[in-house]
Amino acid sequence: MLFQNNPIDLTTLPQLEHIQMKSLSPAYLKVSYLGTTIFFIMLAIILMAVRFFAEFDIPFRVELGIVGGWLLLLVLSLWHTYEDFQIQGFAIRERDLTYRSGVFFRSTTVIPYNRIQHAEVKQGPIERRFNLQRLEIYSAGGDGSDLYIPGLPGNRADQLKDYIIEKAGKHEQ
Amino acid sequence: MSSNPSSFQEEKRQSPVAILIILQRLFVMIIKSAWPVFVFYFINPQSKFEYIMTLIGIGAVALSTVGSLISYFTFYFRLEETELVMRSGLINKTFRTIPFDRIQTISFTQNIIHRVFNVVQLDLDTAGSSGSELAIKALSHQEANAIKAYILDRKATLPTQTEAIEISNEADNPVQQGRLLLHLSVPDLLKIGVSQNHLRTVGIMLAFILGLSQYADELLSKEKEEAIWLFIFGSAVIIALLTVLLFVGAFFLSLLNTVLRYYDLSLLQSDGGYTITAGLFTKTEQSAQHQKIQLLEWRNNPIKRLFGISTLYLKQAASATLKNKSTLVVPGCYLPQIEAVRDSYFSNFNKDDFKEYVISPLVIGRIVLYLGVVPALIFCSINFMKTWWALLFLAWIPIVWMLARLYYKKWRYAISPKGIYLTKGFLGQRAAILRWYKVQSVTLKQSPFQRRKDLATLEFSTAGGNLTVPYIPLAHAKELKDYVLYAVEQSKEKWM
Structure with missing residues (x-):
C-alpha cells in the first residue's frame, strides 16, 4: 500500500472533549464507602489489639491523638471516595x-x-x-x-x- | 493426531498434579511473606522462636492446602473456534477470553514436580501486559501438545493472520544473513568500558564511607583525646586509600565486564530484522524482527559524547515479565549506524516533515521544588540542631536549579504525520523515536499544579515501553492526543 500523507486540518479531528463522560453507577459509590469503612474498622481493630496486648504504657494524650487521627483520616478518605466517584x-x-x-x-x-x-x-x-x-x-x-x-x-x-x-x-x- | 477437536469445547480442569504445584507455590509465598516475623525474632532472641516457627509452618501448610484445592477446583478452561475461555476463582471470579490470533508464544515449562509426574505447564503469552498471559499449571504431555497443535492450526486458518507461522517458535526463524552494520574493534571496546556509568559505583562507595563514619562517631564518644586523633588520622588514611582502591577497582571491573560481554560484538541487519552476537567466553545471540521493534532509543553521557558513541536500544514487543530481556542493547554505536537503524524503522525519515516544540519552562520550578528545595530543607532541619554546617545543604538548591535549566533547554519533541522524535537529557543526551501506529494507548495526566497552569503530561504506551512528554500546554496536549488516536485508528499497518 502506498503511504498517503495528506495534510490534516487538526480542527476537523474528532475531539474527545466534545463527548460527555458517563459516570459510574451510584451503587458503586456505596460500595466504595463500604470498602473505605471496612478498611478503617480493620485498622481500628489492629490498633485496639496493639493497645490491649501492649506491655508498655501508652499515655492518654497519645491515645487521644491516635483516635483523633483515625477519625480525621476516615473523614478525609470518605471525602476522597466521594470526590473520586464524581470524577471517574x-x-x-x-x-x-x-x-x-x-x-x-x-x-x-x-x-x-x-x-x-x-x-x-x-x-x-x-x-x-x-x-x-x-x-x-x-x-x-x-x-x-x-x-x-x-x-x-x-x-x-x-x-x-x-x-x-x-x-x-x-x-x- | 489422536486429539479430537470437539473434546476441547467442553470445560476442562487441569491435571490434578496442579494441586501440588499450586500448593508448593503458595507455601513458598506464605513463608516468604512471613519474613518480618523472622526478623523480629532475630532481634528478640529470648522469645519462643521454635513455638512461633511451628505455628507459622502449620499455618502455611493449612493455608496453602486450602488455597491450592480451591484454586484447582475452580479453574476451568475450554477452547472454542477462535478463542480460549478460562474461568476461575471462588469468591473473586475471573472470566478471561484470549483470542487465538493474539497469542504470540506457546511454551511448555517443567519444574521438578512436573518432571516427577511427567506433566508440563502450558504458558500462553499474548505480548500484552501482565494480566493477559495465561498459565495452565499442569497438563499431560499429550494434552498440552494437542492444545498447542489445535491453537496453531486454528491460528493458521484465521483469515487475519498472515505471518502466523513465525509466532510458533522464535528459534525456528532466525534472522538470515545480512548487512554487517557494526563490528566493535578493541579500541571501541575500550571506549565503551571507560565511559560506563561509574556513578553507581560511587554511590556504593559513599554508602560504605558513611557507614564507616557512623562507626567512628560511636567510638569517638568513648575514647580519649589522643586515641581520637590517632583514630581520625588513621581512618582518614584508610578511607582515602579505600576510595582510590575502590574507584580503580570499579573502573577495571566495568572494563572487564565490557570486554567479557561485548567482545567481538557485531550487529547484522537483514530483511527479517537485526541480530547481535557478542561475548568473549559465552557467545550470546539476540535477534529482533523488524515488525516487533516498537520504539528506538539512544543515549550517551558526556564521556561517550567525547568519543562520539551512543548506546542504542531496540525495544521489542514482549510480555511484561520479559520486557527487559527483549530489548536489544547495542553499545558503541556511531552516528551512521544509528541513522541506518532509524531509517529502516522510520521509513523515509526526513527532518523537514517534523515540527519542533519545546516543553513549558515551568518544569524548572517544579524540579527545583521537589528535587532541590524539599530534600535540602529536610536534611538542613534534621542536622541543624547538631551543627551550623547543616546550612551547606542549601547549596544543593542552586545545583538542582542549574541541572533543571539544562533539562528544560535540552527537551525537544518533534511531531510528524508518521511519528514523534524527541531529545532530552541533563548532562548526556537521550533520544527516542516512535511511529504512531505502534502506540497502544494514550494517557493525558494533570497534577494539581498543571491544572492551575493549563499544562498536561502526555504518555504514549507501546508494547516496548512508554514515551512521556511532560509539561506541555493543555490545548496542545489535547490536540496531539486526538491526532495520535486518529492516526492509530486509521492505520492499517500491523504494529507487530
Whole structure:
C-alpha cells in the first residue's frame, strides 16, 4: 500500500472533549464507602489489639491523638471516595474507549479498539451484593496502559465486553 | 493426531498434579511473606522462636492446602473456534477470553514436580501486559501438545493472520544473513568500558564511607583525646586509600565486564530484522524482527559524547515479565549506524516533515521544588540542631536549579504525520523515536499544579515501553492526543 500523507486540518479531528463522560453507577459509590469503612474498622481493630496486648504504657494524650487521627483520616478518605466517584467516568466512541480518574493527579487514558488485546469481567463479593461488575481492558502497552472500569450495573460489563471484543476483531484486517 | 477437536469445547480442569504445584507455590509465598516475623525474632532472641516457627509452618501448610484445592477446583478452561475461555476463582471470579490470533508464544515449562509426574505447564503469552498471559499449571504431555497443535492450526486458518507461522517458535526463524552494520574493534571496546556509568559505583562507595563514619562517631564518644586523633588520622588514611582502591577497582571491573560481554560484538541487519552476537567466553545471540521493534532509543553521557558513541536500544514487543530481556542493547554505536537503524524503522525519515516544540519552562520550578528545595530543607532541619554546617545543604538548591535549566533547554519533541522524535537529557543526551501506529494507548495526566497552569503530561504506551512528554500546554496536549488516536485508528499497518 502506498503511504498517503495528506495534510490534516487538526480542527476537523474528532475531539474527545466534545463527548460527555458517563459516570459510574451510584451503587458503586456505596460500595466504595463500604470498602473505605471496612478498611478503617480493620485498622481500628489492629490498633485496639496493639493497645490491649501492649506491655508498655501508652499515655492518654497519645491515645487521644491516635483516635483523633483515625477519625480525621476516615473523614478525609470518605471525602476522597466521594470526590473520586464524581470524577471517574468513561466514554465509548466508535473507535476507542476512554476512562478518566484521579482527584489530585487526574489521568485520562484512551485505548483504540484496534489495540485491545483482551477484556475481562470481574466481580467481587461486595460488588455481587450490589449487582455491579468491573470491566478490565488490556492493551499490549506496559503498566498503566490498561483500563479498569469499576461500578458497571447489572450485566452492562458483559455487554460492553462483547461489544469491544467484536469491535477489536473487526478492526483486524 | 489422536486429539479430537470437539473434546476441547467442553470445560476442562487441569491435571490434578496442579494441586501440588499450586500448593508448593503458595507455601513458598506464605513463608516468604512471613519474613518480618523472622526478623523480629532475630532481634528478640529470648522469645519462643521454635513455638512461633511451628505455628507459622502449620499455618502455611493449612493455608496453602486450602488455597491450592480451591484454586484447582475452580479453574476451568475450554477452547472454542477462535478463542480460549478460562474461568476461575471462588469468591473473586475471573472470566478471561484470549483470542487465538493474539497469542504470540506457546511454551511448555517443567519444574521438578512436573518432571516427577511427567506433566508440563502450558504458558500462553499474548505480548500484552501482565494480566493477559495465561498459565495452565499442569497438563499431560499429550494434552498440552494437542492444545498447542489445535491453537496453531486454528491460528493458521484465521483469515487475519498472515505471518502466523513465525509466532510458533522464535528459534525456528532466525534472522538470515545480512548487512554487517557494526563490528566493535578493541579500541571501541575500550571506549565503551571507560565511559560506563561509574556513578553507581560511587554511590556504593559513599554508602560504605558513611557507614564507616557512623562507626567512628560511636567510638569517638568513648575514647580519649589522643586515641581520637590517632583514630581520625588513621581512618582518614584508610578511607582515602579505600576510595582510590575502590574507584580503580570499579573502573577495571566495568572494563572487564565490557570486554567479557561485548567482545567481538557485531550487529547484522537483514530483511527479517537485526541480530547481535557478542561475548568473549559465552557467545550470546539476540535477534529482533523488524515488525516487533516498537520504539528506538539512544543515549550517551558526556564521556561517550567525547568519543562520539551512543548506546542504542531496540525495544521489542514482549510480555511484561520479559520486557527487559527483549530489548536489544547495542553499545558503541556511531552516528551512521544509528541513522541506518532509524531509517529502516522510520521509513523515509526526513527532518523537514517534523515540527519542533519545546516543553513549558515551568518544569524548572517544579524540579527545583521537589528535587532541590524539599530534600535540602529536610536534611538542613534534621542536622541543624547538631551543627551550623547543616546550612551547606542549601547549596544543593542552586545545583538542582542549574541541572533543571539544562533539562528544560535540552527537551525537544518533534511531531510528524508518521511519528514523534524527541531529545532530552541533563548532562548526556537521550533520544527516542516512535511511529504512531505502534502506540497502544494514550494517557493525558494533570497534577494539581498543571491544572492551575493549563499544562498536561502526555504518555504514549507501546508494547516496548512508554514515551512521556511532560509539561506541555493543555490545548496542545489535547490536540496531539486526538491526532495520535486518529492516526492509530486509521492505520492499517500491523504494529507487530
